[in-house]
Amino acid sequence: MSKGSNSSGLRRYNERVLISELRRLGLASKFELAKLANLTPQAVTRIIDDLEQADLVEQRGKVQRGLGQPSTMYALNPKGAFSIGVNAGRNDIQILLMDFCGNVLSKVAHEFTLPDPDFLIDKVVQGVNYLRSSLSLAHQQRIIGVGLAIPWFMGAWKSELNMSDELALRWNQFKPREELMKKIDLPVFVENDCSAAAVAELKLGCGNKINNFLYIFIGTFVGGGVVLHGELEAGVHGNAGALASMPVTASQLDTVPPVAGSFETLANRVSIYALRRHLNARGFSIDTISQLPLLLPAAQVALDEWIEDAIDAFSFVIFSATGVLDLEAIVLDANLPRDLVHEIVGKLAVRVNLLTPTGVLAPQVLSGSVGPDARAIGGAILPFYANFSPDKNVMLTGD
Amino acid sequence: MSKGSNSSGLRRYNERVLISELRRLGLASKFELAKLANLTPQAVTRIIDDLEQADLVEQRGKVQRGLGQPSTMYALNPKGAFSIGVNAGRNDIQILLMDFCGNVLSKVAHEFTLPDPDFLIDKVVQGVNYLRSSLSLAHQQRIIGVGLAIPWFMGAWKSELNMSDELALRWNQFKPREELMKKIDLPVFVENDCSAAAVAELKLGCGNKINNFLYIFIGTFVGGGVVLHGELEAGVHGNAGALASMPVTASQLDTVPPVAGSFETLANRVSIYALRRHLNARGFSIDTISQLPLLLPAAQVALDEWIEDAIDAFSFVIFSATGVLDLEAIVLDANLPRDLVHEIVGKLAVRVNLLTPTGVLAPQVLSGSVGPDARAIGGAILPFYANFSPDKNVMLTGD
DNA sequence: CTTAATTAAACCACTGTGAATAAATAAGTC
DNA sequence: GACTTATTTATTCACAGTGGTTTAATTAAG
Numbered sequence: 001m002s003k004g005s006n007s008s009g010l011r012r013y014n015e016r017v018l019i020s021e022l023r024r025l026g027l028a029s030k031f032e033l034a035k036l037a038n039l040t041p042q043a044v045t046r047i048i049d050d051l052e053q054a055d056l057v058e059q060r061g062k063v064q065r066g067l068g069q070p071s072t073m074y075a076l077n078p079k080g081a082f083s084i085g086v087n088a089g090r091n092d093i094q095i096l097l098m099d100f101c102g103n104v105l106s107k108v109a110h111e112f113t114l115p116d117p118d119f120l121i122d123k124v125v126q127g128v129n130y131l132r133s134s135l136s137l138a139h140q141q142r143i144i145g146v147g148l149a150i151p152w153f154m155g156a157w158k159s160e161l162n163m164s165d166e167l168a169l170r171w172n173q174f175k176p177r178e179e180l181m182k183k184i185d186l187p188v189f190v191e192n193d194c195s196a197a198a199v200a201e202l203k204l205g206c207g208n209k210i211n212n213f214l215y216i217f218i219g220t221f222v223g224g225g226v227v228l229h230g231e232l233e234a235g236v237h238g239n240a241g242a243l244a245s246m247p248v249t250a251s252q253l254d255t256v257p258p259v260a261g262s263f264e265t266l267a268n269r270v271s272i273y274a275l276r277r278h279l280n281a282r283g284f285s286i287d288t289i290s291q292l293p294l295l296l297p298a299a300q301v302a303l304d305e306w307i308e309d310a311i312d313a314f315s316f317v318i319f320s321a322t323g324v325l326d327l328e329a330i331v332l333d334a335n336l337p338r339d340l341v342h343e344i345v346g347k348l349a350v351r352v353n354l355l356t357p358t359g360v361l362a363p364q365v366l367s368g369s370v371g372p373d374a375r376a377i378g379g380a381i382l383p384f385y386a387n388f389s390p391d392k393n394v395m396l397t398g399d
Numbered sequence: 400m401s402k403g404s405n406s407s408g409l410r411r412y413n414e415r416v417l418i419s420e421l422r423r424l425g426l427a428s429k430f431e432l433a434k435l436a437n438l439t440p441q442a443v444t445r446i447i448d449d450l451e452q453a454d455l456v457e458q459r460g461k462v463q464r465g466l467g468q469p470s471t472m473y474a475l476n477p478k479g480a481f482s483i484g485v486n487a488g489r490n491d492i493q494i495l496l497m498d499f500c501g502n503v504l505s506k507v508a509h510e511f512t513l514p515d516p517d518f519l520i521d522k523v524v525q526g527v528n529y530l531r532s533s534l535s536l537a538h539q540q541r542i543i544g545v546g547l548a549i550p551w552f553m554g555a556w557k558s559e560l561n562m563s564d565e566l567a568l569r570w571n572q573f574k575p576r577e578e579l580m581k582k583i584d585l586p587v588f589v590e591n592d593c594s595a596a597a598v599a600e601l602k603l604g605c606g607n608k609i610n611n612f613l614y615i616f617i618g619t620f621v622g623g624g625v626v627l628h629g630e631l632e633a634g635v636h637g638n639a640g641a642l643a644s645m646p647v648t649a650s651q652l653d654t655v656p657p658v659a660g661s662f663e664t665l666a667n668r669v670s671i672y673a674l675r676r677h678l679n680a681r682g683f684s685i686d687t688i689s690q691l692p693l694l695l696p697a698a699q700v701a702l703d704e705w706i707e708d709a710i711d712a713f714s715f716v717i718f719s720a721t722g723v724l725d726l727e728a729i730v731l732d733a734n735l736p737r738d739l740v741h742e743i744v745g746k747l748a749v750r751v752n753l754l755t756p757t758g759v760l761a762p763q764v765l766s767g768s769v770g771p772d773a774r775a776i777g778g779a780i781l782p783f784y785a786n787f788s789p790d791k792n793v794m795l796t797g798d
Numbered sequence: 799c800t801t802a803a804t805t806a807a808a809c810c811a812c813t814g815t816g817a818a819t820a821a822a823t824a825a826g827t828c
Numbered sequence: 829g830a831c832t833t834a835t836t837t838a839t840t841c842a843c844a845g846t847g848g849t850t851t852a853a854t855t856a857a858g
Contacts, residue, residue, distance in 0.1 A: 002416050002419060002420075002436075002629065002789050003416065003436055003437040004412070004413040004416045004417070004436040004437055004438040004442070004848095005409060005412065005413065005437075005848095006409070006438075006442075006811090006812095006847080006848050006849075007406065007409070007810085007811050007812045007813085007846090007847065007848065007849095008811070008812080008848095009409075010404060010405070010406070010408075010409045010811090010812065010813085010847095011811075011812060011813090013403070013404065014403040014404065014812090014813090017401050017402065017403045018403070020401060021401070029838075029839095030838080030839070031837080031838055031839075037401075037402055037403040038402040038403055038404075039403040039405075039813080039814095040813070040814055040815085041838075041839065041840085042813070042814065042815085042839095042840080042841095043403070043405075043812080043813050043814075045839070045840070046812085046813085062821095064821095064822070064823090065837090066822090066823075066836085066837085067822070067823050067824080067835070067836040067837060068821075068822060068823075068835085068836045068837025068838060069819095069820060069821040069822055069836085069837055069838045069839070070821070070822065070837090070838080071837085071838065071839095072838080072839085152758065153757060153758045156757040156758050157757070212634075212635050214723070224723075226723060226724065228627070228632065230401065233627065233724070234725075235611075235724055235725025235726070236611050236725050236726065236727050236760075237725055237760050238725070239725040239758075239759070239760055240723065240724050240725040241722075241723065241725075242721075242722045242723075242725065242758050242759050243722055243723070244758050245718070245722055245756035245757060245758040245759045246718070246719055246722040246723070247715050247718050247719060247722075247756075249648055249662075262754055262756070263648075263715065263718070263754070263756070265756060316646050316662065317719070319644070319645070319646050319662070320645055320646060320716075320719040320720075320723070321719075321723045322641075323640075323641045323642060323644055323645040323646075324613070324623075324625060324639065324640065324641075324642070324645070324719070324720045324723055324724065325625065325632070325634055325639050325723065325724070326633075326634025326635050326636055326637070326638040326639040326640075326641065327634070327635065328635050355661055355662070357644035357646075357661070357662070357664060358552060358555040358556070358644060359551065359552045359555050359638075359641050359643050359644040360638070360641050360644045361635075361636050361638055390401050403813095404813095405812080405813050405814075405846090406811095406812065406813060406814090406845085406846045406847055406848090407813095407846070407847090409812090409846090409847070409848085410846075410847060410848090413847090413848090428803075428804095429803080429804075430802085430803060430804080438848075439848065439849055439850085440803080440804070440805090441804095441805080441806095441848070441849065441850085442847075442848050442849075444804070444805070445847080445848080446847095463856095463857070463858095464802090465801085465802085465857095465858080466800075466801040466802060466857070466858055467800090467801045467802025467803060467856075467857060467858080468801085468802055468803040468804070468854095468855060468856045468857055469802095469803080469856070469857065470802090470803065470804095471803085471804085
């Protein structure tokens with residue numbers, strides 16, 4: 001089952017290790033890289049020189065540190081590779097162009113209500129082609145792929161979304177990767193939207209310091225991504241971090257009770273859907289979540305009620321996840337105002353530390369540092385991740 | 400953070416890949432191994448010849464398959480390496496000697512009530528030395544280590560175990576690896592008992608076919624181990640699979656309710672401790688779980704009540720774990736009569752398929768094929784696992 | 799004489815070693 | 829203060845070592 005490797009696999013692996021270190025550090029000398037990667041300066045020299053030849057890495061002046069010859073610093077060449085990331089949501093889509101250093105160069109977005117798959121694909125193709133043409137021809141050659149972040153089981157929430165049976169069926173049969181590959185002549189990478197966001201957090205956010213975490217994103221519903229040992233753990237069917245359906249205890253609020261014999265689920269308590277439902281029950285109505293601040297301070301009590309209930313449900317899920325996986329941290333982000341995210345994270349951290357059961361070690365609770373665009377950004381990272389991240393599989397594929 | 404590698408790392412990795420394949424297949428030719436491991440027959444020849452030289456692999460005759468030269472078959476040499484496995488439980492200890500093929504050569508066991516750490520260490524040292532001396536001097540040189548499977552947080556359940564504060568404190572401060580290394584001049588490997596059992600299941604049980612599963616073992620309490628991509632996932636602090644403290648909904652039975660603001664935990668509903676408590680409440684008393692069959696059929700109703708309640712709690716935990724990790728299977732074993740394990744697994748499988756929420760893919764539910772000794776056997780595998788399993792870290796440590 | 803497993807010898811790609819080189823600072827000398 | 833020399837650190841050169849690959853030869857069957 002597990003595969004052996006050869007020297008070119010080894011080289012590719014070391015190459016990726018150096019690229020990753022360089023991405024993590026921003027700026028480093030060959031010597032530093034050698035120490036960090038446990039390689040000899042020779043090996044690093046050869047690899048970095050080759051990468052420089054291939055325009056993936058560039059010199060960035062020299063730095064003097066005390067005695068000795070100054071270090072020639074290297075960094076990833078932002079123009080060395082490009083990637084296009086797509087987040088396809090239930091109500092909106094964001095498409096962005098990213099350079100090799102992770103900078104977002106440009107971005108397009110649309111909002112809509114309940115798209116059908118064909119419409120969505122069209123929007124993606126249009127956006128990708130538009131962003132693509134914004135680059136010079138030489139740089140267009142360096143786009144290494146399109147990464148799509150999209151919820152799984154889009155058709156599974158048809159009642160919550162007022163979706164027709166027919167549309168739900170089409171969503172269920174929809175194969176985004178295949179459809180996109182038909183219309184775009186670039187490699188296509190697809191991940192669950194929240195797993196993609198977890199990758200964004202791993203590569204551009206707190207992943208610099210933390211290697212094992214559960215990422216949670218509150219959007220229309222709620223989802224997550226799992227990062228173990230600095231690598232995305234996608235699960236057997238790519239469905240890891242499917243937090244929406246996680247069982248939790250019943251809510252104190254006005255939720256629809258689950259069908260008999262079944263469980264209450266996290267999405268029913270923690271999601272923008274649940275928040276809006278509770279606000280509605282308290283007489284506050286909004287069309288999109290961006291209008292939330294307009295309701296304040298009148299709706300503050302209702303909002304606080306929901307926060308309290310959400311924290312309750314969350315702590316349940318966090319202890320479940322920590323029990324199974326013994327994680328360093330929970331990283332929470334949301335399509336909600338920044339200070340609200342911080343408030344939830346703060347209260348959650350207190351609760352988690354208070355209730356940590358015997359036999360479990362409390363994880364840190366952090367707020368995501370990438371923000372609401374994490375999913376699209378994560379999408380853009382997917383092609384980089386597949387081509388330049390040092391996972392074990394790199395070694396396996398021979399020449 | 401991630402480290403590069405060199406040719407000796409590569410060689411070690413390939414060596415381990417071949418050993419693992421050979422362990423999985425039992426018997427294979429160089430040519431077969433080459434195809435499976437994605438290596439050239441040449442490379443395999445070199446590696447296997449070296450391994451044969453080192454007595455880790457041996458020829459096992461020739462096999463004719465149609466035309467052509469017959470294949471020379473190879474297998475692991477059972478006398479190539481030995482390992483001693485220990486399971487240190489709250490009431491008993493098993494110590495066994497294992498050969499390189501995974502056969503248990505001999506075994507010693509003791510029962511007791513609430514040992515203190517020193518007593519336990521003494522028992523382990525005695526047992527290890529006894530088993531060690533049962534081998535010829537030449538073979539004694541080939542013992543590659545002692546693997547200890549032991550519950551974490553032994554002192555954390557002092558009220559349930561009627562443990563004195565003083566004893567609980569000593570357990571909490573107990574460092575088994577350090578203590579053992581003082582008294583045994585062999586490498587010592589320590590894992591959580593249920594993680595060790597998961598390794599046993601991975602290497603000697605269903606792991607032949609399944610690479611991603613949550614292993615659950617019902618003992619005095621309940622615990623688990625996580626296997627992802629054919630490797631044990633121990634967690635940041637080695638505490639992955641800490642199912643005992645997993646939050647679940649409240650029981651319908653006679654459990655002690657959790658303190659206010661806290662959760663009910665799995666161990667309080669699914670464990671031999673919980674079973675005995677329920678049997679007690681129904682007027683049936685046993686000293687050890689092996690006496691359970693003596694109570695039947697009188698206690699059948701009480702037993703069925705517990706099973707029903709246990710399945711309820713289990714399905715909660717299984718959906719939590721599957722939501723986070725998207726697993727292929729749940730593998731359940733217990734220190735209970737074999738047919739009772741099968742009954743629980745059967746009923747659990749039905750329940751899981753019935754209740755699988757939208758957005759989650761139901762895992763298989765299987766009964767463990769290693770059985771009640773899984774923890775000690777897993778312990779014995781730990782040294783083999785550390786020395787011969789192709790995990791990524793193999794490559795990292797240079798020469 | 800075909801087929802398939804296995805091996806031998808030359809080869810290639812990679813990293814490692816140890817000496818040499820380059821570029822700076824620090825210390826000593828006039 | 830200018831010049832020299834030693835010291836330190838980064839980097840590179842040439843060669844050696846390891847390990848897998850290639851090609852062709854060998855072996856043992858049908």
